[in-house]
Structure formats: structure tokens, C-alpha cells
Amino acid sequence: MPSAAHIASTSILSARSVDTVRPLKVICIGAGVSGILAAIRLPEKVQQLDLIIYDKNPELGGTWYENKYPGIACDIPAHCYQLSFEANPAWSSFYAKGPEILEYWKRVADKYGARKHMRLGNKALEARWDEGAAKWRVKLENVKTGRVFQDSSDVLLTGIGVLNEWQWPQIPGIDQFKGKLLHSAAWDETFDHRDKRVAVIGAGSSGIQIVPNLQPDVERLDHYIRGRTWIATTIAGDEVKKRNDTGSNFDFTDDEIEAWKRDPALYLSYRKRLEAELQSGQIIAIRGSSAQKEAKMLFTKLMRERLSKRPQVAEHLLPDFPPVCKRLTPGPGYLEALTKDNVDVVPTAIEKITGTGIQTADGSHREVDAIVCATGFDTSFTNRFPVYGVSGVKLGDKWQSGPDSYLSLATDGFPNYFMSLGPNSGVGAGNLLILLERIAEYTAQVLAKMQTENILTISPSARAVANFTKFCDAYFAGTVFSDECSSWYKTGGKNGRVSALWPGSSLHAIRALERPRWEDFEYTYVDGNAFGWIGDGWSELDKRDELDKTWYLDDQKMIDEPLEEREKKDGRKRARQLLSNL
Numbered sequence: 240m241p242s243a244a245h246i247a248s249t250s251i252l253s254a255r256s257v258d259t260v261r262p263l264k265v266i267c268i269g270a271g272v273s274g275i276l277a278a279i280r281l282p283e284k285v286q287q288l289d290l291i292i293y294d295k296n297p298e299l300g301g302t303w304y305e306n307k308y309p310g311i312a313c314d315i316p317a318h319c320y321q322l323s324f325e326a327n328p329a330w331s332s333f334y335a336k337g338p339e340i341l342e343y344w345k346r347v348a349d350k351y352g353a354r355k356h357m358r359l360g361n362k363a364l365e366a367r368w369d370e371g372a373a374k375w376r377v378k379l380e381n382v383k384t385g386r387v388f389q390d391s392s393d394v395l396l397t398g399i400g401v402l403n404e405w406q407w408p409q410i411p412g413i414d415q416f417k418g419k420l421l422h423s424a425a426w427d428e429t430f431d432h433r434d435k436r437v438a439v440i441g442a443g444s445s446g447i448q449i450v451p452n453l454q455p456d457v458e459r460l461d462h463y464i465r466g467r468t469w470i471a472t473t474i475a476g477d478e479v480k481k482r483n484d485t486g487s488n489f490d491f492t493d494d495e496i497e498a499w500k501r502d503p504a505l506y507l508s509y510r511k512r513l514e515a516e517l518q519s520g521q522i523i524a525i526r527g528s529s530a531q532k533e534a535k536m537l538f539t540k541l542m543r544e545r546l547s548k549r550p551q552v553a554e555h556l557l558p559d560f561p562p563v564c565k566r567l568t569p570g571p572g573y574l575e576a577l578t579k580d581n582v583d584v585v586p587t588a589i590e591k592i593t594g595t596g597i598q599t600a601d602g603s604h605r606e607v608d609a610i611v612c613a614t615g616f617d618t619s620f621t622n623r624f625p626v627y628g629v630s631g632v633k634l635g636d637k638w639q640s641g642p643d644s645y646l647s648l649a650t651d652g653f654p655n656y657f658m659s660l661g662p663n664s665g666v667g668a669g670n671l672l673i674l675l676e677r678i679a680e681y682t683a684q685v686l687a688k689m690q691t692e693n694i695l696t697i698s699p700s701a702r703a704v705a706n707f708t709k710f711c712d713a714y715f716a717g718t719v720f721s722d723e724c725s726s727w728y729k730t731g732g733k734n735g736r737v738s739a740l741w742p743g744s745s746l747h748a749i750r751a752l753e754r755p756r757w758e759d760f761e762y763t764y765v766d767g768n769a770f771g772w773i774g775d776g777w778s779e780l781d782k783r784d785e786l787d788k789t790w791y792l793d794d795q796k797m798i799d800e801p802l803e804e805r806e807k808k809d810g811r812k813r814a815r816q817l818l819s820n821l
Contacts, residue, residue, distance in 0.1 A: 253693055253771030256779045261690045262287040266377050266392040268363045270294035271301015273398025273659035275344060278353035284683035295382055299348055304340040308426040311337035316475045318510050320516050321672060328499035328506045334488045366395055367627040373695050398659040399623055408614040409751035412592040419609035434458050435608040438597055443470055444568050446613030451572035460582045461605050462613040463589060466725055467558035469538050470574055471567040475516050487571045520668030521744040523564050524718045534562045545574035552577050555586045561719040563667055565726035575692030615681050641730045642738050643708045645699035647677055654696035657682050662738050663711055669745020677752040684755055693771035696763045697773035703759035714742035
């Protein structure tokens with residue numbers, strides 16, 4: 240082997256073996272779905288990994304831990320809202336409720352030992368890139384004790400989601416209300432709404448679920464709706480119609496669940512049928528498509544029929560913008576609830592909140608016992624803890640006129656920094672969880688490359704970020720996502736850039752994120768040697784006697800064995816592997 244002095248005097252040789260694996264420490268912020276996936280995929284694919292996952296909450300689960308309002312559920316079929324490799328045939332209903340979804344993620348995390356990586360109850364305050372040390376310095380606060388401390392890592396991941404930072408609406412007098420004030424994202428589970436006068440402000444996804452769940456038990460419900468929205472048919476509605484004519488949720492029978500447990504192939508067939516329908520909806524977003532025109536006619540007819548007892552509500556709700564310009568919400572039971580005798584829809588703008596109720600711009604004052612703010616989140620991508628990159632540039636300042644990224648998961652000027660659910664990562668149709676799986680796997684590939692190729696830092700080039708941004712704008716120009724409407728898909732108002740959605744179908748995103756395109760990145764190297772990956776001419780197998788120097792013989796095949804028989808064995812092996820993942 241070459242001496243240390245020889246290596247020091249020879250710039251092309253690096254003091255490492257060709258297969259040396261550099262230890263990496265990774266800090267991940269967020270223990271929701273993205274954090275759980277990081278805890279599964281990164282240790283599987285990255286050697287010598289020190290992974291620490293911080294989250295401000297005392298429990299994992301992200302949005303499914305935080306949101307506890309009445310009626311919280313996923314409007315995607317339960318058998319599609321799960322990991323591709325951890326199927327649960329025992330979902331109790333077609334659209335799973337929030338508590339059951341949270342239990343699923345707890346089971347997954349416990350199965351893979353994800354909690355050992357987690358440091359819950361610690362809130363990120365700031366992350367700053369230390370250029371001299373090539374480290375991320377992360378400042379955190381223990382939520383319970385208030386103690387502020389710092390941790391450092393080679394790589395920083397964020398998996399905090401878009402719909403995470405809830406906020407009270409900016410309504411004068413909101414702090415003067417003497418009744419019960421609630422927010423959909425910070426629900427007080429001790430609140431008893433029965434026989435009370437309740438106001439619900441907002442008709443987004445949360446409000447649309449809350450209203451029909453409060454309506455049967457309250458004395459009166461005032462629903463304040465500022466904007467217009469499309470109420471769609473349920474997702475995978477044909478499957479629902481097999482069970483009922485109303486499009487409402489249904490429970491699976493014990494026999495169905497047991498049959499799926501006994502026969503994984505039967506369950507896979509059912510799951511694939513639902514998934515195929517979910518993955519076929521992107522065409523509705525294309526401006527001028529027959530699918531878009533048909534959807535508008537269908538949803539208009541559906542809304543008018545369900546609001547036939549109160550046609551004036553339909554006139555207020557029906558939008559002048561096309562379906563999916565903003566997120567479609569199925570809302571089973573919502574329109575029906577708006578026709579009940581104890582519900583009043585109030586379309587007039589709110590002027591102020593008083594000590595006893597809500598006053599609207601027309602001078603009317605309606606007294607209530609409780610106000611529910613289903614008014615959403617700050618979706619600007621710059622509302623989280625500050626992140627400072629090269630030369631101290633703040634990510635929020637870089638994104639002041641709108642966020643830009645490379646494939647939604649990184650941006651230039653921020654080395655060794657990757658995002659799950661960053662800008663342009665959401666889906667207008669399709670399966671978001673499969674994208675999160677791909678992002679975790681993509682990140683793992685990047686980390687493995689850093690470890691084995693002498694790479695100190697990696698970040699996308701400014702050119703690659705600019706090209707992806709141009710691609711986004713060009714794609715969305717042909718879709719109704721860019722039409723004029725108020726939508727959290729956009730930054731910059733009704734006519735702003737579409738910054739929350741992936742520029743293409745869900746399947747397009749899955750393909751695009753299968754493997755990194757390394758030429759779109761810029762690198763620095765551990766010892767400044769760009770060819771240092773090849774090391775010093777030796778392998779770790781040469782240097783360590785305990786390692787197997789003949790591993791390449793382990794997949795031995797016998798010459799007397801016919802190829803057909805060998806292929807059958809290999810096929811059976813792959814089938815067993817597939818079933819073991821179900």
C-alpha cells in the first residue's frame with residue numbers, strides 16, 4: 240500500500256479506499272409521514288448513518304397527530320392512503336378517520352424501530368450553514384422546558400409539510416370574543432358542541448368536514464363562506480356507489496377484511512383497481528379537455544341537486560373558475576347539511592368579532608356560544624423556522640417573490656439540504672404518499688453517493704433550478720391550475736405562480752424521481768480531489784482480514800442446471816419477496 244507521505248505528495252491519490260464509506264450525520268425536522276419514511280429508508284440504504292429526527296410535537300404523526308377536529312378523515316380511499324410496502328387490509332372504512340390513520344403510522348414506525356431516531360418535543364428555531372466546517376448548525380428548543388440547544392449535522396432534511404403552520408384569521412375583535420374560540424388545526428377535544436350556537440368560518444377542506452359533523456347536535460350553526468368552491472363527487476366514487484346511492488362513506492365487513500388477510504393476491508387486485516382510478520385523474524386539469532368540461536357539468540348538476548331546497552346557497556357557492564383550479568373537496572354530507580333547518584349560510588363579509596358573536600358588513604350581528612375558525616394555514620413555504628445557506632442568505636429572502644426548487648426537493652445556494660414536500664411537490668390528482676416514498680429513496684441515493692465518492696457538499700446548480708422553474712410555468716400554462724382563483728396551490732394571489740403542485744401527473748413524478756440526474760448538481764470534495772472517489776488503489780477488502788474477499792462467488796450457479804429451471808427458481812424467489820412486502 241502507498242505510504243501516507245506518498246499520498247500527501249500525489250494530488251490524484253486520496254487517503255481512502257475505493258469502497259470507504261464516510262460516516263454521515265443527518266438531522267431531519269419533522270416526524271410526520273416524511274420523517275417516518277426517512278427513518279425507514281435512510282438506514283436501509285445508507286451505511287454508517289447517524290440519523291436524528293426532531294419534532295415539536297410530543298408524538299409522531301404530523302398532521303394526523305395535530306388535527307383532531309370532529310369528522311377529520313382522509314378523502315382519499317384508505318387502501319390508497321398507505322405505504323406501497325406496508326399494506327393494511329384491515330382498514331375499517333373506505334375513507335379512514337383520522338385516529339385510525341394515526342394508529343397506522345404508529346404501527347409502521349414501531350415495526351421499523353423509527354422511534355429510536357426521534358427526539359420528540361423539540362422545536363426547530365433556526366438552521367444555519369457553516370461554510371468553514373461544511374456543517375448545518377441547528378438551533379432547537381425543548382417545548383416542555385424551554386431549554387435552547389444546538390445540534391450539528393452533515394446533511395439537513397425538512398419534512399414539515401405545507402399545511403402545518405396554522406393561523407388565526409385576521410378579523411378585528413377576535414381576541415375580544417368571550418365564548419369558546421377554536422381552530423380546526425388546534426381543536427380542544429374537551430369542547431362539547433351539543434345544543435350550542437356555533438359559527439364555522441371557512442369552507443375549505445376542514446370546514447367542509449366539520450360542518451356536517453357538528454350540525455346534527457347543535458342548536459344553530461352559522462356557516463360563514465367568503466369564497467366559492469366546487470364540491471366534487473367522492474374520489475373512487477364508483478366503488479362507493481356499489482354500497483350506497485348517497486356517495487357517503489361505508490364500513491367494510493368482517494368477511495371482506497378476513498378474505499383480504501387470507502389472500503394477499505386478492506387484496507392486491509382490489510388495491511390496484513382503486514389505485515389505477517386514483518392515478519387516472521390528471522386529465523381533468525388540462526384546460527379545454529373534454530374531461531374538464533364534463534367535470535364542470537357534472538359538479539354543477541350535483542351541487543344544484545343537493546342544494547335544491549336552498550337554491551340561493553348554490554348560487555353563492557358555484558364558482559366561475561373551472562374545477563381543480565383550487566383543490567377539489569368531495570365533502571360527503573356537506574351540501575345536505577347546508578339545507579338543514581338549524582343551519583344558516585352567511586355569505587356576507589365579516590366586519591368584526593364582538594364579545595358575544597359576529598358582525599357582518601351589512602350591520603347584522605349574530606350571537607354564538609362558540610366560533611370555529613376553519614381558516615387554513617400559511618402556505619407560503621417561508622413561514623417556518625429560518626434557514627440560512629451560503630453567505631448567510633436566508634431561504635425566505637431567496638423565495639420572497641416565490642419559491643424555486645430543483646424537482647421540489649432542493650435549491651441552489653443551500654448545500655446538503657433536502658426537502659420532503661417542498662415547493663411544487665404536491666399532486667392535483669394521484670398518490671402523494673408514493674411521491675414521498677420516492678423522495679426518501681432519492682435522498683438516500685444522494686447520501687450514499689456522498690459517502691462513497693469523496694463528496695463533501697452537493698447542491699443543485701442554479702441553472703437546474705431555473706430550468707425546473709421554467710418547466711413548471713410552461714406546464715401549468717396549459718392547465719386550469721393557473722386560471723384565476725384563490726388557491727393555496729399558488730403564491731402571489733389569484734393569478735400567482737403555481738408553487739405547490741408537481742408539474743405533471745403523479746406517475747410522471749414517480750418516474751422523474753426514480754434516480755438522480757447527477758449532472759444537475761454541483762459538488763465540493765472532502766480533500767479537494769474531484770477524482771478522490773477512486774481512493775489510493777486499494778479496497779477495504781485488502782486492508783481488513785475479517786472481510787470476505789470472494790463475495791462475488793456467493794451467487795454461484797451450476798453448469799448442469801438448465802436455464803429454464805434456474806429462471807423458475809428465480810421467479811419463485813421474487814414472488815416470495817413480493818408477498819413478504821404485503
